[in-house]
Amino acid sequence: xxxxxxxxxxxxxxxxxxxxxxxxxxxxxxxxxxxLKYLIPPKLPDYANEAVLAARVSEIKPNQGKIFRFGSKxxxxxxxxxxxxxAMSAVCTHLGCTVQYRxxxxxxxxxxxxxxxDIHGRxxxxxxxxxxxxxxxxxxxxxxxxxxxxxx
Amino acid sequence: MSLRARLxxxxxxxxxxxxxxxxxxxxxxxxxRYSYWYxxxxxxxxxxxxxxxxxxxxxxxxxxxxxxxxxxxQFIMTQVQFGWLVRSIHSWSANLIVFTAFxxxxxxxxxxxxxxxxxxxxxxxxxxxxxxxxxxxxxxLLPWNTxxxxxxxxxxxIPGQIPLIGRPTLIFLRGGEDVTGATVNRMFGFHVAxxxxxxxxxxxxxxxxxxxxxxxxxxxxEKEWKQSPASRREMHFFPNFALRELMAWxxxxxxLGALAALFPWNLGVKADPFASAPAGIKPEWYFLxxxxxxxxxxxxxxxxxxxxxxxxxxxxxxxxxxxxxxxxRKEPFNTSRWIxxxxxxxLSYMVAMTIYGHFAR
Numbered sequence: 001x002x003x004x005x006x007x008x009x010x011x012x013x014x015x016x017x018x019x020x021x022x023x024x025x026x027x028x029x030x031x032x033x034x035x036l037k038y039l040i041p042p043k044l045p046d047y048a049n050e051a052v053l054a055a056r057v058s059e060i061k062p063n064q065g066k067i068f069r070f071g072s073k074x075x076x077x078x079x080x081x082x083x084x085x086x087a088m089s090a091v092c093t094h095l096g097c098t099v100q101y102r103x104x105x106x107x108x109x110x111x112x113x114x115x116x117x118d119i120h121g122r123x124x125x126x127x128x129x130x131x132x133x134x135x136x137x138x139x140x141x142x143x144x145x146x147x148x149x150x151x152x
Numbered sequence: 153m154s155l156r157a158r159l160x161x162x163x164x165x166x167x168x169x170x171x172x173x174x175x176x177x178x179x180x181x182x183x184x185r186y187s188y189w190y191x192x193x194x195x196x197x198x199x200x201x202x203x204x205x206x207x208x209x210x211x212x213x214x215x216x217x218x219x220x221x222x223x224x225x226q227f228i229m230t231q232v233q234f235g236w237l238v239r240s241i242h243s244w245s246a247n248l249i250v251f252t253a254f255x256x257x258x259x260x261x262x263x264x265x266x267x268x269x270x271x272x273x274x275x276x277x278x279x280x281x282x283x284x285x286x287x288x289x290x291x292x293l294l295p296w297n298t299x300x301x302x303x304x305x306x307x308x309x310i311p312g313q314i315p316l317i318g319r320p321t322l323i324f325l326r327g328g329e330d331v332t333g334a335t336v337n338r339m340f341g342f343h344v345a346x347x348x349x350x351x352x353x354x355x356x357x358x359x360x361x362x363x364x365x366x367x368x369x370x371x372x373x374e375k376e377w378k379q380s381p382a383s384r385r386e387m388h389f390f391p392n393f394a395l396r397e398l399m400a401w402x403x404x405x406x407x408l409g410a411l412a413a414l415f416p417w418n419l420g421v422k423a424d425p426f427a428s429a430p431a432g433i434k435p436e437w438y439f440l441x442x443x444x445x446x447x448x449x450x451x452x453x454x455x456x457x458x459x460x461x462x463x464x465x466x467x468x469x470x471x472x473x474x475x476x477x478x479x480x481r482k483e484p485f486n487t488s489r490w491i492x493x494x495x496x497x498x499l500s501y502m503v504a505m506t507i508y509g510h511f512a513r
Contacts, residue, residue: 034233034237034238037233038212038238039209039212040233042227
């Protein structure tokens with residue numbers, strides 16, 4: 001008899017707790033969801049899919065490099081000692097510092113952790129794990145345009 | 153041992169659980185027919201917390217300055233996911249907090265909770281009320297739209313009329329002769345750094361004083377309890393009152409979410425310092441009673457500038473309001489009748505002028 005009189009209220013209490021608890025958790029989640037979504041910054045349009053004017057032929061001499069603006073990130077244009085142009089992303093593949101061309105070494109150098117790349121952006125010494133992203137170079141008259149390499 | 157028991161033991165061994173939770177167990181709330189008014193302060197605190205959270209979120213994308221402010225708010229409203237919701241909640245909550253703070257102030261006034269020994273609780277609360285209005289005023293310019301531009305122009309010109317200190321105050325508030333991008337930067341600094349800092353300290357003081365003195369029962373109720381001690385009712389703050397308060401917060405959040413979702417706040421048009429003020433321009437509703445009064449005051453009263461008299465009048469009223477507890481009688485059971493009368497008068501004046509200002513052209 002005793003167990004019969006105490007069991008139902010407890011079960012009822014469990015039920016109420018379950019309903020209230022589920023409701024509270026559900027509403028907490030519904031408040032958290034918009035906040036988490038809000039924290040994700042919206043994607044900004046990146047204009048780097050078009051050709052970017054990197055430099056003028058007259059601006060750059062053999063065995064020299066120039067940093068230019070490629071969309072939202074820096075790019076590096078190099079004229080080799082032989083007079084050939086090559087372009088690559090200037091963002092080091094190690095930890096994202098901006099690299100520079102060293103005329104004395106004929107190499108691309110990242111000052112942050114002494115990473116070295118050759119003039120085509122291939123990593124040759126130091127911590128960089130991958131080559132720099134290579135870019136396409138087009139010379140039109142006096143202007144040197146750079147664009148992202150198209151696949152295939 | 154369960155995790156909860158182990159946690160409790162950890163705290164107990166270091167701080168003493170019993171001593172730590174004693175104030176919570178001891179604290180009671182008088183239970184009577186006016187008890188519902190006790191929720192208003194808590195709801196105001198809750199809305200302040202909402203402002204802190206949504207304000208911090210807005211800071212992730214907002215940029216001050218004349219060239220960036222409007223565009224960044226536009227970006228929040230149109231590009232950031234749920235940005236419109238976060239900004240609308242911030243704006244709606246800003247309006248509701250002014251309302252609940254005023255309601256809390258008048259309920260404390262009419263229930264006579266400011267009496268000895270709680271004078272400083274009242275003073276800190278009044279300063280907090282002014283700070284809330286300051287938050288409203290400084291935050292209003294931040295989207296840099298037409299109405300906020302002219303509201304700030306007028307709002308900073310008003311203290312500029314006070315003799316001697318007026319002009320330096322105006323320059324200080326505007327960051328120059330005119331309302332410009334420099335003013336936005338200033339208001340931004342006040343809004344997100346200086347006011348929150350002061351407000352946080354004052355809220356801690358306010359809550360500390362409430363904890364220290366306990367919750368006041370109205371003199372009328374105290375008299376009734378004195379006559380028949382058996383009728384005295386109190387409830388424990390924790391968990392009885394705290395859970396009720398939590399439900400009030402939950403309801404407030406529901407109202408806030410519904411308002412923000414159904415009536416998202418407008419952004420308006422970007423401010424143009426070289427455009428005329430739009431016809432029918434008005435301040436936010438909580439400044440409307442002062443705005444309407446200043447509109448009605450004649451230009452000259454006995455040779456004195458009418459507007460100046462109005463501004464000084466409101467200043468004097470605010471000063472009297474802050475010092476109110478010191479103007480009441482010392483005996484806690486015999487409060488002055490005139491204070492209730494003056495309170496009713498001021499409240500009716502504010503309500504009437506707000507309604508008049510809303511419909512006036």
